[in-house]
Amino acid sequence: MQDLPSDRDAIQALLDFHVEAGVDLALDETPHNRFAEPKAEPAKPQGPKAPPAQPAPSPRALPKAAASAPEEVAGMAREQARHAQSLEELEAILAGFDGCALKFSAKNLAFADGNPEGRVMLVGEAPGADEDRIGKPFMGRSGQLLDRMLATIGLDRTQVYVANIVPWRPPGNRTPTPQEIAICKPFIARQIELASPEFLLCLGGPAAQNLLGTKEGILRTRGRWFTYKAEDGREIKALPTLHPAYLLRQPLQKRLGWRDFQALRRALDGRE
């Protein structure tokens, strides 16, 4: 690139501009000017000896699975997740699963944190930058708030198990697409089944809607007990609550979050 500024401040300003615009990830070593690339010629009739036209190789071709139809990939995910007989096996299968394109922009798989033997499992949406770097869910500011909320009801990560409906970071922290969620869902479903918690806390709307099948927004469903039906027929008491990232943006809503955590405490004590 010839137009790059040479002095440090200008480069810093350019980087800041990109970060503010939501660009926090390089997909390739070198930039590509797609506008300068020649347009594909319309196919010409070819003589009998002409070699078949080959598509131009993409700089970062995705494995075939990630480029297949989402329903087909979700079927593959279900098939693979079903085979896991332990959480360790499930993590290994997920690490080798190429069906979700997010895997190829993420740094790490953020499978789980905490104690899978705990009575409570918490499920969020998707890893952010800190989780992606460390390879575990809820490691950043949301995770710190989550830990403080857990502490108010006498819990910490040695007593709860934490995961996300999507285990790879979406680029720039965007919301995972419905297709990405559908592809990853069999894995989180199997993870819940294998961990087999007594209580499931769904953190935020996407976790609540995708795990509990609720259609209403989280502000309507939070604080109400639902039943999560595992594929093996087990029923788990599930409570949707506000996502800690939302509470960081809307601190006045924390009182609703505290209320939900108190409800969980009462349920753990057999008082609900």
Ligand code: URA
């Ligand atoms: N938000 C989530 O939903 N999950 C994480 O792991 C971190 C932030």
